[in-house]
Amino acid sequence: MKTHVPAVDGLFTMDPPEPRLLGTRCRGCGTYFFPAERTFCRNPDCDEDALEEVHLSRTGTLWSYTSANYQPPAPFVAKDPFEPFAIAAVELEAEGITILGQVADGVGVEALEAGMPMELVLRELYQDEEHVYFTWNWKPTDGAVGGA
Amino acid sequence: MSKDVAVLGVGMHPWGKWGQSFVRYGVKAAQDALRDAGLRWRDIQFVAGGDTIRNGYPGFVAGATFAQALGWSGAKVSSSYGACATGAQAISVARAHILAGLCDVALVIGADAAPKGFFAPTGGKRPDDPDWLRFHIQGITNPTYFGLYARRRMAVHGATQRDFAAVKVKNAKHGLHNPNARYRKEVPLEEVLSSALVADPLHLLDICATSDGGAALVLSSMDFARKHTTDPVKIAAVSTVTPVYPNTIIEMPNLATDSKTGVGLPELGFKESIAHDAYEEAALGPKDMSLAEVYDLSTALELDWYEQIGLCPPGDAEKLLRDGETTIGGRIPVNPSGGLASFGEAVPAQAIAQVCELTWQLRGQAEGRQVEGAKAGVTVNQGLFGHGSSVICTV
Ligand SMILES: [Zn+2]
Numbered sequence: 327m328k329t330h331v332p333a334v335d336g337l338f339t340m341d342p343p344e345p346r347l348l349g350t351r352c353r354g355c356g357t358y359f360f361p362a363e364r365t366f367c368r369n370p371d372c373d374e375d376a377l378e379e380v381h382l383s384r385t386g387t388l389w390s391y392t393s394a395n396y397q398p399p400a401p402f403v404a405k406d407p408f409e410p411f412a413i414a415a416v417e418l419e420a421e422g423i424t425i426l427g428q429v430a431d432g433v434g435v436e437a438l439e440a441g442m443p444m445e446l447v448l449r450e451l452y453q454d455e456e457h458v459y460f461t462w463n464w465k466p467t468d469g470a471v472g473g474a
Numbered sequence: 475m476s477k478d479v480a481v482l483g484v485g486m487h488p489w490g491k492w493g494q495s496f497v498r499y500g501v502k503a504a505q506d507a508l509r510d511a512g513l514r515w516r517d518i519q520f521v522a523g524g525d526t527i528r529n530g531y532p533g534f535v536a537g538a539t540f541a542q543a544l545g546w547s548g549a550k551v552s553s554s555y556g557a558c559a560t561g562a563q564a565i566s567v568a569r570a571h572i573l574a575g576l577c578d579v580a581l582v583i584g585a586d587a588a589p590k591g592f593f594a595p596t597g598g599k600r601p602d603d604p605d606w607l608r609f610h611i612q613g614i615t616n617p618t619y620f621g622l623y624a625r626r627r628m629a630v631h632g633a634t635q636r637d638f639a640a641v642k643v644k645n646a647k648h649g650l651h652n653p654n655a656r657y658r659k660e661v662p663l664e665e666v667l668s669s670a671l672v673a674d675p676l677h678l679l680d681i682c683a684t685s686d687g688g689a690a691l692v693l694s695s696m697d698f699a700r701k702h703t704t705d706p707v708k709i710a711a712v713s714t715v716t717p718v719y720p721n722t723i724i725e726m727p728n729l730a731t732d733s734k735t736g737v738g739l740p741e742l743g744f745k746e747s748i749a750h751d752a753y754e755e756a757a758l759g760p761k762d763m764s765l766a767e768v769y770d771l772s773t774a775l776e777l778d779w780y781e782q783i784g785l786c787p788p789g790d791a792e793k794l795l796r797d798g799e800t801t802i803g804g805r806i807p808v809n810p811s812g813g814l815a816s817f818g819e820a821v822p823a824q825a826i827a828q829v830c831e832l833t834w835q836l837r838g839q840a841e842g843r844q845v846e847g848a849k850a851g852v853t854v855n856q857g858l859f860g861h862g863s864s865v866i867c868t869v
Contacts, residue, residue, distance in 0.1 A: 334601045354735030369737050392621025393674040399594035401610040422734030424724050433676045440629035461611045
């Protein structure tokens with residue numbers, strides 16, 4: 327049995343079915359960072375260096391979307407044969423931050439529409455002898471229908 | 475004190491896929507710029523090189539690489555990098571030396587020999603590098619961002635794929651007679667729409683290719699220029715601004731925006747701030763411009779730029795295009811050179827090439843694509859990792 331691990335550490339929790347992206351929040355001004363900023367607050371008017379680890383919201387609204395119809399180059403590890411995928415930019419309301427991610431398997435651009443609710447899921451990216459490597463994906467929230 | 479510097483000479487190596495060293499393209503462009511200025515290489519006191527990161531060590535020290543190729547002359551040197559905005563960085567360094575009185579005459583050179591297909595990050599495993607991370611963990615390429623902006627434009631402003639394709643049709647027409655353009659062929663609307671979908675809603679012909687090419691400028695103080703020529707084209711402003719936190723529009727190569735929570739939003743978004751800064755420095759506005767050269771990495775991005783450089787209010791770009799206002803002969807021709815649509819992108823040369831085009835236009839030497847009576851022009855461009863680039867030229 328292969329071990330399930332994130333493709334890159336420290337970006338999200340491995341909690342199917344409810345994974346969370348890992349960010350930080352500045353204790354001084356309240357601004358958020360993803361990927362996590364752990365050294366300084368990047369707000370130019372804030373001198374705080376106390377940044378707390380936070381789990382970001384799992385849901386947001388679709389800001390925009392596109393597709394990758396051709397295989398991206400390395401260091402992406404593509405499926406063989408390559409399957410085109412959709413990519414979403416999702417706005418998290420509480421954090422005021424927009425985050426990119428592939429759209430879950432089987433959901434193409436025709437099913438997407440700006441403004442629709444989206445949620446975070448995990449998906450296998452690639453495998454080796456011992457591990458299955460995961461990343462995050464966005465998926466229309468159950469029941470959401472787009473593509474007018 | 476006047477902040478003008480003179481453009482004494484311009485030169486380019488034609489864009490294409492020539493399979494030669496970037497040094498050769500840069501040197502050819504430099505020799506043409508020197509000839510155009512009526513100067514010799516020995517007259518140059520300062521060389522500002524635009525770096526290329528895909529051609530090994532010589533590319534990282536481009537200023538010295540070009541100086542050595544032209545023949546060591548003892549000239550002072552700089553090499554700068556700002557991704558797609560590299561050329562503006564080199565122009566800015568040369569201009570600052572001239573305005574500070576550290577030199578009278580400088581040569582700016584940028585050239586690239588580009589790989590085929592998608593730009594990919596440099597090698598090695600680097601999870602802390604956003605450029606590596608976006609490719610590895612999400613398969614996000616440059617066209618991904620172009621597609622996101624284009625779909626957003628469709629959702630917010632009702633743009634269509636036909637509007638995007640019409641930008642390519644216009645730029646292809648403009649580039650027809652430009653001897654330095656790589657593609658010199660009319661492209662019908664249907665050909666754009668029937669080309670392969672790359673990053674929905676954008677087709678292959680909506681997205682610019684990667685090219686080889688080189689461009690160079692001879693810049694000097696106004697005093698030096700007066701001894702050599704009359705009424706030279708002048709650089710009135712150079713903007714190299716960075717974003718103001720929080721930058722809330724997703725930007726290459728990041729996986730996320732800054733957060734709007736807990737901080738006030740800046741008065742202008744990043745892209746809006748780029749030309750704005752140049753207009754302020756030149757004490758001119760969009761209405762004073764006779765033409766613009768904007769960075770059409772995609773057709774849809776050209777429409778965004780119309781609004782971001784103040785040619786029309788947000789949402790009106792499609793109308794401006796449809797009314798023919800941005801075509802040569804219209805109120806404010808955009809990309810009379812043919813733009814990236816006709817050139818493809820030669821990263822460190824591109825912002826310099828934009829200034830070459832303004833210079834030819836303002837001198838009345840843009841044969842076959844001349845904007846009649848051009849008095850002032852603006853370039854705009856943006857390099858990943860927060861590099862603004864805008865130059866205003868006047869005559
Ligand atoms: Zn802070």
